Amino acid sequence: MSELTITLLRLGYLALLWVLVLFAIGVLRRDLYGTRITDRRRRKAVPAAAAASVATEPTKPEGAPARVPRSARGGSGPGRLVVTEGPLRGTIVPLGTSAVLIGRAPGCTLVLDDDYSSSRHARIFPQGGQWFVEDLGSTNGTFVADQRVEAPTPVPTGTPVRVGQSVLELQR
Amino acid sequence: MATVQPHRVRAGRGVELGLLLLALAIGVASYALAGIGTTDEVPPDVIGYGVGMAALAIGIHLVLRWRAPFADPVILPITVALNGIGLAMIYRIDFAYAARGREDTFAQRQLVWTAVSVVLAAAVIILLRDHRTLRRYTYTAMIAGLVLVLLPLVPGLGVSINGASIWVRVGGVGFQPAEFAKIAFAIFFAGYLVTHRDTLALAGPKVLGLQLPRPRDLGPILIVWGASVAVLVLERDLGTSLLFFGLFVAMLYLATERLSWVVIGLLLFVLGAIVAASTFAHVGARFDAWLHAFDPAVFDQSPGGSGQLVRGLFGMASGGLFGTGWGQGRPDLVPFAESDFIVASLGEELGLTGLLAILLFYAILTERGMRTAIGVRDGFGKLLAGGLAFIVALQTFVVVGGVTRIIPLTGLTTPFIAYGGSSLVANWVIVALLLRISDEARRPAPSMKPTLTPVAGTPAVGDDDQLTEVMRGVR
Numbered sequence: 001m002s003e004l005t006i007t008l009l010r011l012g013y014l015a016l017l018w019v020l021v022l023f024a025i026g027v028l029r030r031d032l033y034g035t036r037i038t039d040r041r042r043r044k045a046v047p048a049a050a051a052a053s054v055a056t057e058p059t060k061p062e063g064a065p066a067r068v069p070r071s072a073r074g075g076s077g078p079g080r081l082v083v084t085e086g087p088l089r090g091t092i093v094p095l096g097t098s099a100v101l102i103g104r105a106p107g108c109t110l111v112l113d114d115d116y117s118s119s120r121h122a123r124i125f126p127q128g129g130q131w132f133v134e135d136l137g138s139t140n141g142t143f144v145a146d147q148r149v150e151a152p153t154p155v156p157t158g159t160p161v162r163v164g165q166s167v168l169e170l171q172r
Numbered sequence: 173m174a175t176v177q178p179h180r181v182r183a184g185r186g187v188e189l190g191l192l193l194l195a196l197a198i199g200v201a202s203y204a205l206a207g208i209g210t211t212d213e214v215p216p217d218v219i220g221y222g223v224g225m226a227a228l229a230i231g232i233h234l235v236l237r238w239r240a241p242f243a244d245p246v247i248l249p250i251t252v253a254l255n256g257i258g259l260a261m262i263y264r265i266d267f268a269y270a271a272r273g274r275e276d277t278f279a280q281r282q283l284v285w286t287a288v289s290v291v292l293a294a295a296v297i298i299l300l301r302d303h304r305t306l307r308r309y310t311y312t313a314m315i316a317g318l319v320l321v322l323l324p325l326v327p328g329l330g331v332s333i334n335g336a337s338i339w340v341r342v343g344g345v346g347f348q349p350a351e352f353a354k355i356a357f358a359i360f361f362a363g364y365l366v367t368h369r370d371t372l373a374l375a376g377p378k379v380l381g382l383q384l385p386r387p388r389d390l391g392p393i394l395i396v397w398g399a400s401v402a403v404l405v406l407e408r409d410l411g412t413s414l415l416f417f418g419l420f421v422a423m424l425y426l427a428t429e430r431l432s433w434v435v436i437g438l439l440l441f442v443l444g445a446i447v448a449a450s451t452f453a454h455v456g457a458r459f460d461a462w463l464h465a466f467d468p469a470v471f472d473q474s475p476g477g478s479g480q481l482v483r484g485l486f487g488m489a490s491g492g493l494f495g496t497g498w499g500q501g502r503p504d505l506v507p508f509a510e511s512d513f514i515v516a517s518l519g520e521e522l523g524l525t526g527l528l529a530i531l532l533f534y535a536i537l538t539e540r541g542m543r544t545a546i547g548v549r550d551g552f553g554k555l556l557a558g559g560l561a562f563i564v565a566l567q568t569f570v571v572v573g574g575v576t577r578i579i580p581l582t583g584l585t586t587p588f589i590a591y592g593g594s595s596l597v598a599n600w601v602i603v604a605l606l607l608r609i610s611d612e613a614r615r616p617a618p619s620m621k622p623t624l625t626p627v628a629g630t631p632a633v634g635d636d637d638q639l640t641e642v643m644r645g646v647r
Contacts, residue, residue, distance in 0.1 A: 024533075
């Protein structure tokens with residue numbers, strides 16, 4: 001066999017080794033990330049019908065709640081809403097000064113793909129330096145520490161809030 | 173505004189098959205190129221070899237489809253590739269030995285061991301339906317491990333080869349029981365630590381920002397340390413002793429998340445190493461050969477000189493960046509080129525490029541093991557997967573570090589590549605256990621739908637455009 005063939009085979013073999021390395025890394029790269037987050041604004045062009053149904057959704061009652069004074073949110077207030085159970089486990093919603101609407105409707109802040117949650121299921125909002133959860137007349141109810149929510153209820157940090165199949169928690 | 177989609181776990185069996193074909197291509201190419209390099213023609217049995225390897229690999233792939241459909245898709249192909257590379261290198265070194273008038277059949281024997289290992293791994297996957305069963309055998313595993321470690325010391329059974337008495341010979345078949353003891357100990361440590369980790373992680377005095385354990389909780393680590401030192405003294409084997417102690421410290425850290433255990437472990441290890449180096453000639457000689465490798469007096473010293481180490485370094489140096497190519501180098505100039513120094517042989521013929529790819533295979537294998545440990549839900553499985561992955565990582569580090577003169581040389585085998593039946597079988601069993609645990613880890617959580625029955629005709633609330641299922645029977 002000629003010198004050139006031998007050299008090509010030798011380098012080709014090394015390339016083959018690295019192809020396996022890179023393919024394996026490509027496969028495992030996928031599951032380093034738990035959930036895939038897609039920006040909806042980038043998908044504006046998608047089905048017009050879907051866009052129309054979103055448009056008919058009532059506007060979110062986000063503007064209403066009283067703004068939390070900066071000082072109250074300081075170091076002690078919860079900084080994020082974390083899904084601890086259910087299909088979205090591991091999802092983190094950063095908390096700002098506005099309310100978080102939870103439900104199945106595409107217009108919600110946290111969209112649950114869950115047959116047991118209502119379209120507009122619950123709302124978590126800040127008031128007077130504290131976060132409250134309010135049930136929006138859902139079919140299956142919202143539970144704070146296994147107590148059904150009838151009126152807006154304060155949610156301390158770390159208390160489980162059950163919405164359908166999901167359990168949410170406020171964390172620092 | 174962003175939507176979050178739940179992560180759909182892919183079983184990954186298709187991906188695994190693809191990677192497996194690539195790994196088989198690497199194995200067959202190694203074999204063919206080794207033949208071309210040594211005899212200038214493609215080995216006549218390359219097709220038979222390829223078919224045999226493919227049958228084994230596809231066989232275990234089908235077993236996974238049948239019994240562990242969610243097992244990790246990367247572990248098996250990486251293992252097959254490593255095994256194939258090792259087989260080809262041993263086959264190639266057989267040729268080199270034959271050319272020097274020393275007939276060996278390492279390759280045939282390794283081939284038989286590969287078949288035995290794969291069948292055994294398949295048996296483990298089929299018979300072990302749930303890794304948590306192993307937790308019941310925590311203390312049985314401890315006794316089994318101790319018996320296996322002590323077996324070479326039984327007169328008439330143990331054989332002392334090259335100064336280390338870690339071999340057992342029964343009916344003409346020799347094996348290293350310590351290779352199997354490491355699996356038994358991983359099971360024991362996982363079962364023990366998952367029960368006792370709270371005690372071991374309990375608050376103790378805090379010194380320099382380090383949460384130290386209470387003195388009375390130091391018992392287990394001291395016992396394992398004593399046992400490792402006993403292995404070192406009685407069996408004169410540095411590698412096994414280091415592996416067991418390292419495994420225990422790593423699993424202790426996994427279980428308690430206390431850095432102080434690692435610090436204590438390292439201190440004990442350094443203490444043991446210093447005492448051993450100054451008391452035992454064979455350990456002292458290893459340090460000498462490491463620190464003054466290029467000293468002619470140390471190089472020529474026999475036994476215990478640095479000749480083997482330095483020849484290995486010269487071999488890798490002659491390989492350079494891209495290697496000499498399969499069959500073009502002289503790896504046979506290094507003693508034990510097919511077992512202890514196979515990394516140097518690979519470094520010479522595949523170069524830095526090839527050796528780094530092989531090291532990355534090990535890194536990926538360890539990463540998959542650790543990822544499995546993160547994903548699995550029970551504490552025992554977490555510790556076991558973490559410990560098994562750590563065994564592979566530590567063994568590779570100790571061997572490659574020793575051959576490349578980063579740490580003193582110790583007698584451990586390169587997983588999957590080096591010649592040696594016990595090591596190959598034990599490592600394939602480790603892979604089978606990891607695959608079994610990863611199946612549990614990646615299996616989607618059972619949905620809660622069976623416990624809830626939707627009530628027909630329940631009106632949807634508000635502006636729902638889809639029906640909301642009503643929960644029943646909960647709370």
